[in-house]
Amino acid sequence: MLDTGSSDLIASAHRALAVNRRHGLTVPHLRMFPAGYLWDTAVIVKGLAVFDPDRAAAEVLRLLGAQWRSGMLPNEVYFDTDRFRRWIHGAHPDTPTGLTTSGITQPPMIVRSALEVGRRLDPDARAAFYRAALPPLAALCRWVLERRIGDRGLAVVIHPHETGMDNRADLVGPMAARWLTATTRRQRASRAALLLTVRTGRRVLGDCRTVTVGHRSSHPEVLAAALQTHHLRRFHYDLAAIRAEGRAVLVEDVGYNAVFLDAVRCLQELAAELGPDAAREHLPPDLTAATDRLAAGLDQLWQPDVDVHGGGYASRDARTGQVLPGATVAGLFPLLVERRPERVRTMTGRLSDPGRYWTLVPPPSAPLDSPAFDPVRYWQGPAWPFPTDILETGLELAGHHELAGELRHRYLTRPHGPEHAEYQNPLTGAPLGARPFSPAAALTLRFADRLPDS
Ligand code: GLC
Numbered sequence: 270m271l272d273t274g275s276s277d278l279i280a281s282a283h284r285a286l287a288v289n290r291r292h293g294l295t296v297p298h299l300r301m302f303p304a305g306y307l308w309d310t311a312v313i314v315k316g317l318a319v320f321d322p323d324r325a326a327a328e329v330l331r332l333l334g335a336q337w338r339s340g341m342l343p344n345e346v347y348f349d350t351d352r353f354r355r356w357i358h359g360a361h362p363d364t365p366t367g368l369t370t371s372g373i374t375q376p377p378m379i380v381r382s383a384l385e386v387g388r389r390l391d392p393d394a395r396a397a398f399y400r401a402a403l404p405p406l407a408a409l410c411r412w413v414l415e416r417r418i419g420d421r422g423l424a425v426v427i428h429p430h431e432t433g434m435d436n437r438a439d440l441v442g443p444m445a446a447r448w449l450t451a452t453t454r455r456q457r458a459s460r461a462a463l464l465l466t467v468r469t470g471r472r473v474l475g476d477c478r479t480v481t482v483g484h485r486s487s488h489p490e491v492l493a494a495a496l497q498t499h500h501l502r503r504f505h506y507d508l509a510a511i512r513a514e515g516r517a518v519l520v521e522d523v524g525y526n527a528v529f530l531d532a533v534r535c536l537q538e539l540a541a542e543l544g545p546d547a548a549r550e551h552l553p554p555d556l557t558a559a560t561d562r563l564a565a566g567l568d569q570l571w572q573p574d575v576d577v578h579g580g581g582y583a584s585r586d587a588r589t590g591q592v593l594p595g596a597t598v599a600g601l602f603p604l605l606v607e608r609r610p611e612r613v614r615t616m617t618g619r620l621s622d623p624g625r626y627w628t629l630v631p632p633p634s635a636p637l638d639s640p641a642f643d644p645v646r647y648w649q650g651p652a653w654p655f656p657t658d659i660l661e662t663g664l665e666l667a668g669h670h671e672l673a674g675e676l677r678h679r680y681l682t683r684p685h686g687p688e689h690a691e692y693q694n695p696l697t698g699a700p701l702g703a704r705p706f707s708p709a710a711a712l713t714l715r716f717a718d719r720l721p722d723s
Contacts, residue, residue: 316711604663
């Protein structure tokens with residue numbers, strides 16, 4: 270039960286979603302993130318659907334309008350032709366005319382969100398919405414299956430930002446090793462010059478204008494990410510070409526794959542709502558077999574010695590197959606799809622352990638007992654709305670309704686809730702980063718809607 274300040278919390282969430290609007294979309298934050306972001310939109314529309322399902326449906330379709338001709342859905346979409354961004358991401362013939370987008374993607378929670386938004390619409394509007402959303406969502410899943418599956422049957426992410434968790438603890442080591450090692454004097458001088466450019470750029474134009482760098486990705490982390498983007502651009506973001514060249518960090522990401530497997534199942538559910546003809550026309554062929562292969566691939570990411578107390582899910586280097594060291598909250602995302610009681614118990618046990626993930630505002634992005642844990646540094650400790658959304662959904666799907674309810678309760682009673690921060694110190698609830706942040710506000714409305722007396 271929400272007791273203190275709940276009307277303030279709800280009213281401020283509505284205000285945030287009213288203010289952060291641009292180009293027909295609710296963006297994460299008007300100044301710091303004035304673009305459409307794939308997994309942000311997935312969380313935002315579920316919150317919008319609580320009070321305005323038509324707006325939520327329109328925003329899903331608006332974002333899907335940024336789909337590349339290949340089926341790829343970019344993680345970042347500017348609804349205009351932004352020269353600077355074009356220069357960063359490169360012009361690609363697959364980009365829809367008149368838009369500027371990145372060339373990389375993000376976990377496809379948008380499929381589940383579309384399904385859930387549709388359920389809030391009246392039957393006629395729902396059918397029309399599903400008919401409009403199914404072809405692009407099916408094209409997205411087909412693109413992943415045809416263009417992004419690696420040697421071991423798992424989707425491969427080509428950039429840390431594709432995990433949604435830019436500088437996650439298990440990704441920064443491989444990125445630094447690949448892009449920041451300098452052995453000669455010349456290389457060291459060039460790295461130093463690039464770092465200076467990054468530092469200055471972020472202070473003058475970027476995220477460090479308003480937020481201290483201690484709360485963001487470090488300058489070397491940003492440089493490594495930028496160097497990989499530059500590299501991917503040269504290979505037109507094509508996995509086969511990038512893999513053949515051999516330099517980029519490629520990851521079988523446990524978070525991306527869990528969300529994707531869930532997305533494929535949601536796609537099948539959504540098509541079923543429209544009847545067998547829609548399914549025949551739009552779903553990728555052999556989707557059931559592909560789903561089985563994916564599930565088998567994900568199963569390989571369960572490592573008996575990856576975490577304390579009996580194993581856990583972890584990501585792997587897509588080239589070598591080696592597990593990426595460093596537990597992170599992404600290792601719990603398979604709660605979306607895992608149904609073996611023992612593994613579910615291990616994951617829920619870990620999530621509800623106060624020494625690991627069960628903090629004042631759960632879940633931290635890295636567990637408290639990991640060497641990388643830092644409660645204020647971007648994806649290396651703070652609690653973010655995206656994992657909270659995924660884990661709450663996963664807990665409900667896995668039948669752990671009580672724990673899901675507890676997670677919602679902790680989120681809704683978080684200190685400084687009405688600020689709707691981009692991320693928070695999981696130990697104190699201190700708000701960090703941009704605010705008001707639309708995904709945080711949307712999650713508030715979705716969780717409040719599930720309170721017993723609402
Ligand atoms: C940052 C976050 C990412 C989010 C984006 C927009 O890059 O790491 O998860 O999608 O900002 O909010």
